[in-house]
Amino acid sequence: MTQKRSIFDNLSKKVKKTKLGKLVTGYQQLREANYISSHFSTFLQPVLAIDEDLRESVFKIRHNVYCEELGFEPVKENGLEVDDFDKFSRHCLIRHINSDQLAGTVRIVRPLESHEQLPIEKYCLSSISRQDLNPYHFDRKNVCEISRLAVPSYFRRRQMDRFAGAATGVINQQTYSETELRCFPFIAVGLYFAAAATALESNIEHAYVMMEPRLARSMSFVGIKFEQIGPVVDYHGRRAPYYINQDLLQKNLKPGFAKMLTTIRQSIRDQLPASDITP
Numbered sequence: 001m002t003q004k005r006s007i008f009d010n011l012s013k014k015v016k017k018t019k020l021g022k023l024v025t026g027y028q029q030l031r032e033a034n035y036i037s038s039h040f041s042t043f044l045q046p047v048l049a050i051d052e053d054l055r056e057s058v059f060k061i062r063h064n065v066y067c068e069e070l071g072f073e074p075v076k077e078n079g080l081e082v083d084d085f086d087k088f089s090r091h092c093l094i095r096h097i098n099s100d101q102l103a104g105t106v107r108i109v110r111p112l113e114s115h116e117q118l119p120i121e122k123y124c125l126s127s128i129s130r131q132d133l134n135p136y137h138f139d140r141k142n143v144c145e146i147s148r149l150a151v152p153s154y155f156r157r158r159q160m161d162r163f164a165g166a167a168t169g170v171i172n173q174q175t176y177s178e179t180e181l182r183c184f185p186f187i188a189v190g191l192y193f194a195a196a197a198t199a200l201e202s203n204i205e206h207a208y209v210m211m212e213p214r215l216a217r218s219m220s221f222v223g224i225k226f227e228q229i230g231p232v233v234d235y236h237g238r239r240a241p242y243y244i245n246q247d248l249l250q251k252n253l254k255p256g257f258a259k260m261l262t263t264i265r266q267s268i269r270d271q272l273p274a275s276d277i278t279p
Contacts, residue, residue: 036256037263040186043098046194046264048271049091049105056080058091058105065150072236085109085147088116090202092194092268094187096155104151106191108198110144118145120208120241127210130229133243135208142205146195151187189222189257190264196249197265201272205246210239223253 049055062081066072073081089107096103109118118135120128128134135143199207209226216226226242233239253261 037259040190040260041263043096044103044186044190045095045097046190046197046267047093047095047102048198048268049093050271050273054093055086055091057102058093058107059086061093061102061105061152062148062150064152066148069153081148085119088112090198092191092198094190094194101154102152103155103187104149104191106149106195107147108144108195108204109147110202110204111140114140116140118143118208119147120145120210124210124233124235124239124241127230127233127235128241129231130243133206133227133229135206138206144199144204144207146192146207146209149188149191149195151191155187189260192219192224193257193261193264194268196261197268198272200246200265201269207244209242209244210235211242212237212239216240216242222257224249225252 047054049058059080059082063076063079066081067075086107088111089109091105091107093105094103095101111117121135125134131137196207211226213228213232216228219226224244225248226244227248228240229243230241250258
């Protein structure tokens with residue numbers, strides 16, 4: 001059986017190198033790209049929290065995940081998880097179209113004044129060893145941080161989503177594969193893309209995030225290549241500082257997810273205030 005499989009694999013590789021094989025592969029990639037983008041748009045919708053009701057929904061989801069479930073922050077009487085960085089942040093949500101429920105949230109912290117800091121600067125600056133990529137070196141308007149990604153438990157009911165890290169967007173690579181897209185975690189990926197789209201439309205050049213190394217590895221599954229810029233430290237668990245810019249994001253995305261990002265970017269562009277869009 002092993003020998004037959006080896007012969008078949010070798011034959012498949014040879015076929016792929018022919019003109020017909022390349023044509024078939026290209027067609028399959030196009031079908032995959034169209035499926036990924038259309039599947040997301042059919043069931044899920046990126047939403048910017050541009051009014052107080054939506055912002056309150058953001059803070060409720062974060063309280064459910066970060067305070068009640070994970071215990072990273074103390075439980076609040078009002079059921080809202082809010083901090084000082086929210087004053088200069090853009091908040092993104094993913095809405096489940098069929099149920100009209102909000103399926104997750106993430107924020108882009110964007111300081112504009114000289115005294116405003118990123119969370120990574122306030123709490124974990126000493127963990128950054130790549131001084132050439134220290135946010136201190138860049139203009140305030142050109143830096144942001146992706147943080148507070150949260151997917152509530154009622155959108156993680158499937159057995160494949162019940163593992164440590166799913167609440168904050170980790171993809172279980174042992175469960176998912178590109179040939180199993182019907183059960184792919186589109187909510188988590190959609191949140192990262194909504195954050196990326198917000199940064200791209202605002203022409204923010206440098207993005208940072210403190211996250212678990214396994215989360216960075218799971219993002220590479222779709223072609224999002226974060227660059228680790230410091231060692232792992234103890235900050236709400238084992239986390240490390242990561243960096244990404246527009247070139248690193250766009251040059252590595254797999255075709256299907258690149259098309260999904262384009263779709264989300266258009267939706268975010270339509271929702272952003274004109275003052276936030278940089279030509």
